[in-house]
Amino acid sequence: MKSLAHKFALLALLAAAGCSVNGNSGTLNADADSAIFQPKSTSVSGSAVGLIGTKTIALTYDDGPKSGLTDDLLNFLDDQGVKASFYMVGKNIIGNEHLVERMAEQDMSLGNHTYDHTPIVKMSKTNMQGVYNEIKETDLLLTPHLRAGKHIFFRSPGGSWTNLIAEAMNQMPDIAQKYIGPVFWDVGGTTYFENMQGQRINGEAVKYDAASGLVTLVRRGAGNAIVKKWSEQSRSLYAAADWDCSVPALNIPVEMCAEGYLKEIERRQGGIVLLHDTHAKTIAMSKILIPRLKALGYKFITMDEIPNIEKFE
Numbered sequence: 001m002k003s004l005a006h007k008f009a010l011l012a013l014l015a016a017a018g019c020s021v022n023g024n025s026g027t028l029n030a031d032a033d034s035a036i037f038q039p040k041s042t043s044v045s046g047s048a049v050g051l052i053g054t055k056t057i058a059l060t061y062d063d064g065p066k067s068g069l070t071d072d073l074l075n076f077l078d079d080q081g082v083k084a085s086f087y088m089v090g091k092n093i094i095g096n097e098h099l100v101e102r103m104a105e106q107d108m109s110l111g112n113h114t115y116d117h118t119p120i121v122k123m124s125k126t127n128m129q130g131v132y133n134e135i136k137e138t139d140l141l142l143t144p145h146l147r148a149g150k151h152i153f154f155r156s157p158g159g160s161w162t163n164l165i166a167e168a169m170n171q172m173p174d175i176a177q178k179y180i181g182p183v184f185w186d187v188g189g190t191t192y193f194e195n196m197q198g199q200r201i202n203g204e205a206v207k208y209d210a211a212s213g214l215v216t217l218v219r220r221g222a223g224n225a226i227v228k229k230w231s232e233q234s235r236s237l238y239a240a241a242d243w244d245c246s247v248p249a250l251n252i253p254v255e256m257c258a259e260g261y262l263k264e265i266e267r268r269q270g271g272i273v274l275l276h277d278t279h280a281k282t283i284a285m286s287k288i289l290i291p292r293l294k295a296l297g298y299k300f301i302t303m304d305e306i307p308n309i310e311k312f313e
């Protein structure tokens with residue numbers, strides 16, 4: 001067993017070497033027995049685990065727990081008999097430990113989403129030990145709630161990841177031996193209006209008027225002037241990201257947001273669905289989406305129940 005000091009020296013070396021390494025380069029000597037943090041190419045998504053096309057969904061809720069929202073969601077999931085997976089931010093667990101315990105009681109899957117929602121790829125370039133600390137601190141908060149026989153998962157903030165981080169974390173047996181990840185997603189994360197022909201939106205670039213259905217794409221010009229670039233009527237989403245649905249300026253009705261998720265799920269016929277239990281609108285949307293998906297014959301599983309989980313252990 002290497003000493004801790006030795007391991008951090010190795011991490012420092014990896015960090016120094018990684019200044020120009022991006023997600024597609026670097027090598028990973030993946031030892032199937034211990035390399036739990038996967039390189040980008042084999043990271044966990046619905047296609048990797050065989051959910052696409054099977055009418056099976058893994059609902060994943062990130063960034064919580066949040067008092068008043070996560071408990072409301074857990075009540076609803078309990079009523080519906082639906083299980084989900086949670087990727088939690090360590091600082092949000094503090095004071096909300098009872099919510100993590102409730103998740104475990106309801107047989108939800110528990111996941112680590114760093115301590116402070118830190119952009120770890122940026123951090124890894126100068127401070128790989130900081131990346132380890134981000135994961136480890138949350139690990140210490142989650143582990144007391146983890147039931148015997150359950151896996152624990154990792155999802156990186158923003159989904160950013162590099163082989164270099166995978167390689168470094170796999171040198172840390174106290175976390176590499178237990179985690180599966182990073183977990184990506186198939187549904188959610190991008191908002192498209194039905195008639196916008198692929199134009200991605202975000203809160204700063206698009207205004208949506210729910211009453212008229214008018215979508216206006218704007219860009220900030222010199223002196224912060226708003227320049228209208230595009231405008232069209234739209235009353236439906238082709239795909240949705242729940243955080244866009246919660247941007248006040250966009251004013252997207254919750255029903256419309258649910259429709260965006262539903263359409264993307266229907267196109268893929270299953271997958272890992274990205275959501276956030278930190279937005280009231282996401283909880284409201286879940287209450288629309290879940291019964292509708294059930295009526296369409298979808299099954300809900302947690303990440304612990306993915307069909308070929310042994311591939312990632």
Ligand SMILES: [Zn+2]
Pocket residue numbers: 062063113117156157158
């Ligand atoms: Zn997040």
